[in-house]
Amino acid sequence: MQVLTGLSQKEIEIITDNLHQSKFRARQIHNWIYLKSASSIDDMTDLSKDFREQLKKIAVVSNVKIKIKQISSDGTIKYLLEYPDGECVETVLMRFDNRANLTACVSSQVGCAVNCSFCATGKRGFVRNLTYKEIIEQVLTIQRDTGLKVTNVVFMGQGEPLLNLDNVLKAMEIFNESFQIGQRRITVSTSGIIPGIKRLAELDMQSTLAISLHAPEHDLRKKLMPIEEKFNLDELKLALKDYVQKTGRRITVEYLLIKDLNDTVPCAKKLAEYLFDLKCNVNIIPYNPTADNDYQRPSNNAIMRFKCLLEHSGKKVTVRLERGADIDAACGQLKGKVN
Numbered sequence: 001m002q003v004l005t006g007l008s009q010k011e012i013e014i015i016t017d018n019l020h021q022s023k024f025r026a027r028q029i030h031n032w033i034y035l036k037s038a039s040s041i042d043d044m045t046d047l048s049k050d051f052r053e054q055l056k057k058i059a060v061v062s063n064v065k066i067k068i069k070q071i072s073s074d075g076t077i078k079y080l081l082e083y084p085d086g087e088c089v090e091t092v093l094m095r096f097d098n099r100a101n102l103t104a105c106v107s108s109q110v111g112c113a114v115n116c117s118f119c120a121t122g123k124r125g126f127v128r129n130l131t132y133k134e135i136i137e138q139v140l141t142i143q144r145d146t147g148l149k150v151t152n153v154v155f156m157g158q159g160e161p162l163l164n165l166d167n168v169l170k171a172m173e174i175f176n177e178s179f180q181i182g183q184r185r186i187t188v189s190t191s192g193i194i195p196g197i198k199r200l201a202e203l204d205m206q207s208t209l210a211i212s213l214h215a216p217e218h219d220l221r222k223k224l225m226p227i228e229e230k231f232n233l234d235e236l237k238l239a240l241k242d243y244v245q246k247t248g249r250r251i252t253v254e255y256l257l258i259k260d261l262n263d264t265v266p267c268a269k270k271l272a273e274y275l276f277d278l279k280c281n282v283n284i285i286p287y288n289p290t291a292d293n294d295y296q297r298p299s300n301n302a303i304m305r306f307k308c309l310l311e312h313s314g315k316k317v318t319v320r321l322e323r324g325a326d327i328d329a330a331c332g333q334l335k336g337k338v339n
């Protein structure tokens with residue numbers, strides 16, 4: 001059975017040609033998939049019944065199942081999705097009361113090889129890359145389930161997107177062309193995979209690059225993120241500066257703030273020094289404790305102190321709003337529970 005999700009209009013035209021139908025029919029199917037979020041071929045009501053029956057013999061809209069769905073009191077919805085091989089990933093829809101934006105946080109891999117010490121996904125190790133179709137399915141599943149149109153996509157779910165860059169780039173292209181989500185509304189977040197950053201720099205795209213820094217010096221970062229051993233802060237800085245120079249785009253620096261570990265005044269000062277000549281905004285993410293480790297959330301005072309010190313250095317700093325605090329909000333938690 002052919003899965004329609006992820007196919008370009010040209011690829012759908014091959015199917016309609018084989019069924020002796022016009023290119024216009026392919027366009028209708030394409031719109032049903034990406035803009036009207038059809039769940040089944042029967043939903044495509046402007047196709048004749050005969051044609052729908054023919055199509056149903058050779059194709060389905062999707063082969064992904066919602067295994068678990070959790071809804072937070074703040075409107076965040078978290079899904080555990082299952083692919084036909086039985087592997088599962090998490091996808092989250094975030095909405096913010098004061099904004100019209102609907103942001104899908106998508107996964108790029110099953111498991112992850114990067115093994116950050118604060119992350120439940122990393123504990124499982126790498127299982128496999130997602131195909132671009134499987135990445136797209138995540139956003140379409142949200143749209144089908146909610147009847148809403150996703151406006152922003154962030155690659156901040158499970159996996160390291162720059163270690164699956166071919167599929168991530170293809171998915172980004174489809175988000176842009178078929179879902180009509182502007183490149184500037186797509187963010188790719190990386191733990192600091194330098195070859196991937198260099199490749200993105202050459203592509204000169206308008207999407208946002210977010211870098212998970214989490215520590216301003218080598219030893220502490222290595223403890224939190226073993227990837228620091230391979231791609232250290234000094235080399236990372238050169239790659240990020242080169243990225244900014246080539247693309248002209250401002251980077252987002254993500255900093256997970258953990259009590260008594262990286263939330264100190266010296267850490268804030270070192271971070272300010274590290275970032276002083278980098279065109280970037282900083283996003284502080286207060287750690288959300290999980291059962292998997294002993295890390296703690298910093299006090300509100302410590303969060304504000306860290307923010308002020310960075311702002312003092314001239315950076316624009318935001319503290320990420322906590323979303324889905326009453327559901328298993330941290331990356332990998334929902335899946336961990338099922339396992």
Ligand code: SF4
Pocket residue numbers: 112113114115116119120121122123157158159160191331
């Ligand atoms: S935080 Fe991201 S990069 Fe690090 S182990 Fe988890 S999924 Fe991988």
